[in-house]
Amino acid sequence: MNATDFLLQAQNADGGWGYRVRGLSYVEPTAAVLLASSDSNGRARDFLLSLQHADGGWGIAAMDAESGWMTAWAVRALADFPDARDAVARGVNWLIGAEGLRVTNAADRAKIAETLKIDSTLRGWAWQRGDAAWVHPTALAILALIAAGQRNEPRVRDAIAYLLDRAVPDGGWNIGNPWMLDKQIPATIQDTAVALLALRAANVSDEPRIAPAIDFLHGAVARAKTPAELAWGVYALQGWNVAVSDALVRLNALQRADGSWGGNPFITAVARLANKA
DSSP states (O other), X not given: OOHHHHHXXXXXXXXXXXXXXXXXXXXXXXXXXXXXXXXXXXXXXXXXXXXXXXXXXXXXXXXXXXXXXXXXHHHHXXXXXXXXXXXXXXXXXXHHHOOOBOOOOHHHHHHHHHHHOSOTTOOOBOSBTTSBOBHHHHHHHHHHHHHTTOTTOHHHHHHHHHHHHTOOTTSSOOSSOSEETTEEOOOOHHHHHHHHHHHHHTTXXXXXXXXXXXXXXHHHHHHOOSHHHHHHHHHHHHHTTOOOHHHHHHHHHTOOTXXXXXXXXXXXXXXXXXXXX
16 A cells, blocks of 8 residues: 555544544644645645634644644645635734744843853744744744745744754754753754755755755764654755655655555655655
């Protein structure tokens, strides 16, 4: 069985997908499957539309009444559907109005710059309103806004500056801060991959932080063994036209007989995106 068959069989009655077969439907895996494959019956699209809140955002699933970071996933997936234009516009407005906490007090800014070596005034996105900004939701928001035709939105420019500021000096990104006191916090495959995907979508290619990030990801993927790490790494590297033939072979060798990677619809969708890149 191939990945398409697996995903069709794993789709829930409500039109969404979970992180496991017959698991609760979530926005993230549903949006990822929509991006990775066609949704001919529109059930997944309708599922996402049904979960949009009055404020224009999305929670993580039907039981989540608070809009947060999965708004970016929903906007990015629905941007390809002309009949979802109004919902996308409302989601865009939510994203533009949401930002992570910033520090503007001069003394506090100086202390943060000394201990964390970051610019705490830069605007990114948080997992939830009222929290600090982080790399992953910020990169997802960039991808969503660009997919929705908002490439010139000032928040996209601010978010690019945020990502570049948060890059690990040795290359790549982790969940947020590159430093803690005098210790550099290591980069991770998934955070680096999603940041590189966002910067590629924004046509940011001449920044000095890009090449070390690609080098880090290329080396990390060469050592990676899990479907999730390989899928995210290959997807991002191919977006930057970096040869990943061995990694793609190793990723596809992990595909199960049922067509999935890890029995997980979300990872399977990312693996399909990697194969399509």
